[in-house]
Amino acid sequence: MCFCAALRRFQAVAWLESFVGPIGLLERPTEKEFVSCLRNGILLCNAINKIQPGAVSKVIEGHSASQVLDSQPLPAFQHFENVRNFLVAVKELSLPAFEASDLERDSTEAASTVKIVDCILALKSYHEWKQWNGGTNGSFKCARSPIVPRIHSTSRIELVDSSKMRKHLDMSMFSDKLSHGDAESRTIEETIVRKLVDGVLDTKDNIDGDMLDSIHHGNMDSAEFFRKIVSCCLHERQLNQSPEDLKSLLSSTRNEFAMLESQWQSDMNDLGRIVQELSDASIGYERVLQENKDLYNTVQDLKGNIRVYCRIRPLFDAGEGSAVDFIGDDGSLVVVDPLKPHREARKIFHFNRVFGPIATLEEIFKDTQPLIRSVMDGYNVCIFAYGQTGSGKTYTMCGPSGGTSNDAGINHLALNDLFHISCSRKDLMNYVVEVQMVEVYNEQVRDLLTDDFSAAKYPFKLLFLAAYPNHTSSLPDAKTYVVNSTVDVLNLMKLGEMNRVACSTAMNNQSSRSHSILTVHVRGKDSTGNTIRSCLHLVDLAGSERVDKSEVTGDRLKEAQYINRSLSCLGDVIAALAQKNSHIPYRNSKLTQILQSSLGGHAKTLMIAHISPEAVSYGETLSTLKFAQRVSTVELGAAHLNKESTLSRKEAQTVRPRSFKENENPVPDLTPPRLRRLSIESSTSVKTEKVSYMENNRYGSKTVAAKSKPKPECSVTRPRRLSLEGAKPIKKNLPQIQTSSVSVSRIYELEAQPCAIPDPSQQQTNVGNNNRWCHSSEADMRDRNCSGTDSLIPMYNSSIPRSPTSSARQIRRPELVGRSRVQPIHSPKTPEPPSFSIKEEVQALTPLDLSFSNRTQIPSYSASTTKNGSKIKKSLHTIGKLINPSEKRNHKSTTTTTTTPIIARSLHMNGTLSDIIEGPTPLTANARTKRRQSLIGVQNTGVSRRSSLGGKSSDHQSHSNEKQRSRTPPPANLSNKTATKPWF
């Protein structure tokens, strides 16, 4: 039996009944009943006419359905006419037809019935298509019947595939094959699937025609087709589910969803925990990195390394090869000789930062800013530009056009920043900024901010700051101007630049022939009375040059030799510092003397090494880079904070010795401590006492406070301070020092008391405009040996170019665009030689001043050294005891360092204070031995310890001794051109 055909038949009957009305058949009629019902053609004609009105124009009505069922034969013509008309109409609609004979009663066959059923179902599909489409859109394409059965026997059905060979689906064959075992199991499986497909096809009459085509053409295999059908059925079933089913489905879905949700929640929690852990780890890592960085910086700060930046000037000729091969973000720099890139190996250098040719001044300043800011916190800072001539030092320090506000250099930006900070902290602290500007030209120090350039003004004498702790300037004779804004400083800088010696050379048409030093002194005082004092050196060195390249002669050649020599001395100092030598040859040049506090003191120092990338400068570039690399290894020791608290000042005042008056200045310490030789651990306490001492000096008080609170770690400096306490008798003969002391203390007093400037007309153009710090009266000014005109600063027209000249720039009096008054603060004058009676002094001393008595007695010994050798020995012994008996052994070396020079210096205090001014010379062990021998009369050399600076022939031996001690060469003989070879 053909299950599929039967199903389709029933479907056709059901449709006919629903479409044309009751046809008198059961729900599932047999083939015979089905055919009989249709035989007269009336039902078929009615159906097609209903679909396509008028398709069969005349339907011949015949027997009723009951007559048909009664199997009464109809007249043949009637039967034939209706069926023929119907088949014609069907063919016109391009629907599958059948043969009229298929409706013959006695010839009922499965195949013919199938055709009739196909035709009826095609009509149904056409009707549905027409309804859906309205019959207007396209033409109806009838799906082909999936099966055209041919019945061979009652139990055998042959499926005809339209395109392929026939396949037998025979149940008997199926059962036969089942018994053939596994070999044919696959075929069986296929067969089963096909059977199922048949069933589905019978029920799913609305299956997409294309899908049917696909399976018939073999484009889709049966299994796939079946899967699609089943999923479709399942879907339908779900849609047709009852509300209860849906409810249960909903609740189960909800449960599933809740479960998924909780699962998702817990997964998210896990994920969150993991992300949190990762984030914690990453934050921790960042923190550790930051800590490492901070620690590294702290170590660097403690070591006090000089920071070194390198700046590369752009090529003048863009087509030329550059010596710079690579610039790394980490401060590495690779250079190679552009002329021999293959033969010469590349050289790698490392600095704190490297700025390429396109780096702007703002970028450089950004990295420099923290240093400058620390000036306002009380640290001394030195920034100096180094490099060969024409490499861009002046460009960096002063800006492209010499420091105009449009193109600001480091100097300008730094001062801008200082004033900005000063302004932002004005509620917390009152700052006072003073400026000095000098140049070192041919080993002479000249004030660039003076309008009096008579030769008598220079050379200046230099102070050793360590010997004058109450000074922030080593140049007391250079004019100091109080400034209130960057504009003030710019005006002063313009004046300084105008006065600076510059000329044209083959290497640079505006070559600076001197080292210029702009010094900014900062004093700050907060509401509680705490003060800070610091200074910022901004140094534009003259460039090293090869005289053969710069093609200079005459005066220019002499200048070049001086420049090279002083740079060579700078190199010597750097080398000695890098090697931690006991002797640092600061005194070999004025430049190193001035920079001593920055290079060897506890300052923060930054060197900006400049290089020219041209091939012709490759040799000098290498020299500069090597020098800079070496500088970066120099350890300065931790930078000192120059801060003083009110407490320490009060403490010092309460224990002030009875025998001394206010405003009496002690003799400066002759033997400044080598601060950088002190251990970092003790630096804080030393610093505190030092500051206290400094302030005491400022107010003319004494430093007995230090004595009243002995601290073992301060033993290095204390004896020296004690030794200064007894300077009162000497001070009587030092009126200028006394005056200057008043001046400095007045500054602090006047800070809170604005006072009038004597000449109101001058007040109008007062660049400094600093009432707080001006001098109170003309008398004061006279006291300070300062005339009214001294305080007048000519304001030069900024448009005046710094013209290159073939000779050293004459000190021109440029056009004045206005005269402004900046109140100069005069530093103390150079003290005059003391002349005093030692005996008187000894009598005047109290037991408290025993240390000083030792010191003051010593000059008398020096006068009679040969007679009183034993006294000297005794004196030395006493001094040793006074230092600190318990520490004498432990600090043997430091004690010697601090005391011996005092004695040594005192021994040679033969009535002039020039020695004091020039400061002490650190002594090596060898020198100390010699000195001691001379003291005890074993060997009296009688030589002066004058430094190489200004050393006269009488100092020759001392000089040669110094030469022996120092590993650095003596000052070159300037008359000898070949002798001026740079250190590097």
Ligand SMILES: Nc1ncnc2c1ncn2[C@@H]1O[C@H](COP(=O)(O)OP(=O)(O)OP(=O)(O)O)[C@@H](O)[C@H]1O
């Ligand atoms: N970064 C730069 N960008 C553009 N031009 C520069 C730069 N640096 C320097 N120059 C130019 O190079 C020339 C030489 O510069 P500068 O005078 O600053 O050199 P210097 O090192 O100070 O020389 P000297 O030591 O002889 O005084 C100037 O014309 C300057 O404008």
